[in-house]
Amino acid sequence: MLPYTKKAKTLLIIDRFSTHTDAAFTLLASKNNTDLAIISGGCTSKVQPLDVSLNKPFTAVAHHQQIELITGCTEATKSGSLKPASKAKIVAWVKQGMEYLKEHPDMIKKAFLVCGLANKVDGSKNHFITGAKEAF
Numbered sequence: 001m002l003p004y005t006k007k008a009k010t011l012l013i014i015d016r017f018s019t020h021t022d023a024a025f026t027l028l029a030s031k032n033n034t035d036l037a038i039i040s041g042g043c044t045s046k047v048q049p050l051d052v053s054l055n056k057p058f059t060a061v062a063h064h065q066q067i068e069l070i071t072g073c074t075e076a077t078k079s080g081s082l083k084p085a086s087k088a089k090i091v092a093w094v095k096q097g098m099e100y101l102k103e104h105p106d107m108i109k110k111a112f113l114v115c116g117l118a119n120k121v122d123g124s125k126n127h128f129i130t131g132a133k134e135a136f
Contacts, residue, residue, distance in 0.1 A: 005032060013037045013117070015044045046115075053111035054101060061100045062093040 012034050014020040021038065029036050045051050069085055077083055085093075101108065 005034065007033050010034045011037055013039065013048060015039050015048065016041055047117075049108075049111035049115050049117065053107060053114055057104075057107065058097040058101060061097040062090075065089075065093045065096065 010033065012029060014036060016038055019025055020036075026036060039047055066085065069089065070082060
């Protein structure tokens with residue numbers, strides 16, 4: 001059983017990456033009461049909520065941290081290159097990105113509206129749909 005769905009009927013929106021469409025994955029989804037919506041090639045940036053609305057602010061937080069590290073870096077490797085960020089720092093950056101998204105739950109909800117995936121049938125929320133434009 002998938003830990004977050006607890007066998008509730010769910011929809012997983014995925015791209016055509018080969019492991020997303022292989023028999024083992026589709027069987028696992030089926031056994032866990034999960035329907036798959038496979039996005040056609042070239043359309044992920046238009047209809048995948050994470051790509052359209054959430055990845056950009058999430059990565060911006062980590063990118064800001066990386067710039068701070070580079071500008072304050074005084075250590076170099078033996079070859080003279082800047083020392084790369086430690087795994088602990090990278091994990092901390094990801095954690096900060098996740099905390100940012102947690103503090104802005106409205107962004108997550110709007111991401112689905114922007115892609116036309118959670119809109120009311122009456123069309124009252126269709127003005128959120130942006131198609132190819134990024135929402136944030």
